[in-house]
Amino acid sequence: MAEKTIKISRRQELRNSRRGKLQNQVGLHLMMLPALLVVLVFSYLPMYGIIIAFKDYQPTGGFWGIISSPWVGLKHFKTIFGGNGLHADPFMLRSVFNSVGISFFRIVLLFPLPIFLAVMFNEIKNTTIKRTYQTISYFPYFVSWPIICSMVQMWISPSIGWVNAFLKAVGIIDAPITFLSEPEWFWAITLALECWKNIGFSTIIFLAAISGIDQEQYEAATIDGATRMQKIRFITLPAMAGVITILFILQIPGIIGGNFDVSYLLGNASNAERSMILQTYTYIMGMQKARFSYSTAIGLVTSFVSLILLLGGNGLVRKITKRGLF
Amino acid sequence: MAKNPNKIKETFRDQLFGVVNFAILTILMIVLVYPFYNGVILAFNDGVDAANPGIYFFPRVFTLDNFKAAVSQPGMIQAAFISVARTVIGTASSVIVTSAFAYAISKEYLRFRRFYFIFMIIPMFFGGGMIPTYLLIRGIGLYNNFLVYILPSLFSIFNALIFLGAFRELPVSLEESAMLDGAGHFTLFFRIVLPVSMPVIAAICVFTAIGHWNSWFDTMMYTKKEGLNTMAHQFAQVAQAVQYLADKAKEVSGEQINATRIYVSVQLAAMLIATAPVMVVYPFFQKYFVRGVMIGAIKG
Numbered sequence: 001m002a003e004k005t006i007k008i009s010r011r012q013e014l015r016n017s018r019r020g021k022l023q024n025q026v027g028l029h030l031m032m033l034p035a036l037l038v039v040l041v042f043s044y045l046p047m048y049g050i051i052i053a054f055k056d057y058q059p060t061g062g063f064w065g066i067i068s069s070p071w072v073g074l075k076h077f078k079t080i081f082g083g084n085g086l087h088a089d090p091f092m093l094r095s096v097f098n099s100v101g102i103s104f105f106r107i108v109l110l111f112p113l114p115i116f117l118a119v120m121f122n123e124i125k126n127t128t129i130k131r132t133y134q135t136i137s138y139f140p141y142f143v144s145w146p147i148i149c150s151m152v153q154m155w156i157s158p159s160i161g162w163v164n165a166f167l168k169a170v171g172i173i174d175a176p177i178t179f180l181s182e183p184e185w186f187w188a189i190t191l192a193l194e195c196w197k198n199i200g201f202s203t204i205i206f207l208a209a210i211s212g213i214d215q216e217q218y219e220a221a222t223i224d225g226a227t228r229m230q231k232i233r234f235i236t237l238p239a240m241a242g243v244i245t246i247l248f249i250l251q252i253p254g255i256i257g258g259n260f261d262v263s264y265l266l267g268n269a270s271n272a273e274r275s276m277i278l279q280t281y282t283y284i285m286g287m288q289k290a291r292f293s294y295s296t297a298i299g300l301v302t303s304f305v306s307l308i309l310l311l312g313g314n315g316l317v318r319k320i321t322k323r324g325l326f
Numbered sequence: 327m328a329k330n331p332n333k334i335k336e337t338f339r340d341q342l343f344g345v346v347n348f349a350i351l352t353i354l355m356i357v358l359v360y361p362f363y364n365g366v367i368l369a370f371n372d373g374v375d376a377a378n379p380g381i382y383f384f385p386r387v388f389t390l391d392n393f394k395a396a397v398s399q400p401g402m403i404q405a406a407f408i409s410v411a412r413t414v415i416g417t418a419s420s421v422i423v424t425s426a427f428a429y430a431i432s433k434e435y436l437r438f439r440r441f442y443f444i445f446m447i448i449p450m451f452f453g454g455g456m457i458p459t460y461l462l463i464r465g466i467g468l469y470n471n472f473l474v475y476i477l478p479s480l481f482s483i484f485n486a487l488i489f490l491g492a493f494r495e496l497p498v499s500l501e502e503s504a505m506l507d508g509a510g511h512f513t514l515f516f517r518i519v520l521p522v523s524m525p526v527i528a529a530i531c532v533f534t535a536i537g538h539w540n541s542w543f544d545t546m547m548y549t550k551k552e553g554l555n556t557m558a559h560q561f562a563q564v565a566q567a568v569q570y571l572a573d574k575a576k577e578v579s580g581e582q583i584n585a586t587r588i589y590v591s592v593q594l595a596a597m598l599i600a601t602a603p604v605m606v607v608y609p610f611f612q613k614y615f616v617r618g619v620m621i622g623a624i625k626g
Contacts, residue, residue, distance in 0.1 A: 027510050028436055031427070031429060031512070032426065032427045032430040032442065034427075034481075036427075038423065038478070038481040039446055042462070043448075046453065046459040046462045047453070047454045047458070049455075049457070049461050052461075063461055063462070063464065063465025123344065124351065129348075133355055134612075136358060137355065137358055138608065138612070139358070139362075142601075142604045142605070142608050143601055144601075145540070146542050146558055147561050149565040150597065151362075151597070154365075155361065160586060199358075227337070227339055227340055228343045228344070261543075265565045282455070282456055286456055286457045295456065296457045296458060299456055300455065303453065307451055307452055310451060
């Protein structure tokens with residue numbers, strides 16, 4: 001009985017304090033005002049600019065040109081997709097092909113690697129070595145793309161790079177390979193660089209999942225005579241399944257993306273056949289060719305498709321884990 | 327461990343597993359670090375001498391000339407200044423704006439809370455795109471303006487979600503007792519919430535700072551003035567210049583190759599200078615950003 005009155009008075013207290021807080025809303029709103037303004041100006045205002053995808057905007061038009069330029073309906077989208085006897089934009093097809101191709105191999109080849117690496121880290125018993133190795137593996141993540149791209153060009157250059165010198169010395173090749181002039185090498189270069197940069201850092205999330213495993217499970221397994229391989233197979237990996245599923249699905253919307261930094265910095269006229277992705281094509285059309293309306297149309301198509309992929313991916317997560325990401 | 331008499335002795339197979347595992351990881355670590363290490367020794371080596379192969383572990387002809395040349399490159403000091411300025415100002419202001427928002431939205435009783443939340447989340451999924459953003463930046467006068475490095479990145483929804491996760495863990499009694507003492511939200515936030523959330527703030531600071539330090543696309547898109555160049559963008563230009571020089575060099579004689587080599591060594595030295603702060607900083611904050619990534623991932 002006494003407990004009940006205490007509960008009631010506690011509830012009353014809460015309600016009173018809540019009323020006090022309602023009067024204090026001004027302070028809270030002031031605190032979020034800067035963030036709201038930033039998002040309004042830099043995220044929402046540009047959305048209005050999307051209408052130039054349906055207009056013929058002149059680059060000299062300035063901001064007001066967005067409103068005054070003439071409507072042309074779906075003209076730019078027809079140029080992209082073709083139809084009415086017109087062919088689809090061949091560069092657009094090429095960009096989609098490269099974006100999807102690079103992303104596909106990224107998921108198939110690169111996604112599993114951090115999982116293995118995390119398990120291997122976890123198998124090091126000496127904590128100091130484990131820590132040191134983890135720190136080392138994070139390092140490339142913090143080196144910027146322009147620096148990585150500059151360095152890789154020095155390494156694989158036919159005249160001054162050590163890669164060609166090494167391959168020649170070992171006898172694998174007779175003449176130096178001009179890696180960046182030959183399109184067929186480009187995907188491999190992108191993926192190798194991404195792997196190098198991200199593999200260590202991507203293990204963080206998997207190591208977090210591993211650290212949540214109850215150590216008693218391992219002890220029990222040891223007493224039962226399980227080998228380390230069996231413990232990985234039956235304890236560690238199953239415990240990571242949830243995280244792996246979610247992260248895998250999160251890769252889906254990225255399939256239409258690529259890696260702007262690498263494609264732009266290492267792309268050139270000779271390897272454009274394999275290096276041009278949707279983001280670089282949007283940039284080239286807009287900023288280099290000054291076809292603002294057309295570039296916006298490409299961007300709109302891209303973000304529309306990735307939005308659908310994202311919603312689809314979330315639906316999939318919800319179906320599997322009974323709990324969506326958003 | 328070995329002192330525990332009840333400990334089950336590892337079988338030979340398991341010991342072998344441990345050794346093989348360690349060996350593979352060691353090789354992998356070398357592969358991850360060596361390419362960069364190679365750049366380091368070349369930066370300390372004489373540029374012309376570097377054209378001859380055989381430099382693997384230590385500089386052959388040690389020199390600091392490359393670093394001297396790197397620092398005296400036109401625009402290098404100015405670019406370094408801009409990089410430092412945008413990193414310091416950008417990080418401090420972004421962390422304050424983002425965490426203040428997260429604090430406000432972490433209060434269940436905030437009016438229109440759900441609306442604000444959705445309002446901030448939508449841009450995560452859909453945006454104006456490259457050209458409309460460019461037109462806006464020009465339209466509001468941020469083109470060729472230092473503020474273009476600061477204002478657009480004042481708020482990050484990803485960081486806000488990480489802050490939100492951390493603020494939610496704080497005990498409600500902390501707020502109630504401070505309120506009883508007559509503290510307003512501002513006092514509460516700056517005097518109590520921020521100080522007790524130092525780990526997550528440190529993590530976000532490191533990520534935001536490195537993001538600013540390495541960012542080059544905004545420089546390319548929104549500035550034309552030499553005075554606003556950043557180091558990261560300078561290297562993006564180097565990346566394109568090297569390609570040109572390296573391709574050229576194969577057609578011409580040794581002299582040209584030497585010139586390319588010297589240029590390359592100088593650029594390597596400059597990149598080392600630019601990467602050094604990051605290399606020094608990140609290991610110390612490791613435990614913080616590991617936590618940050620975990621919170622961010624778990625809270626989705």
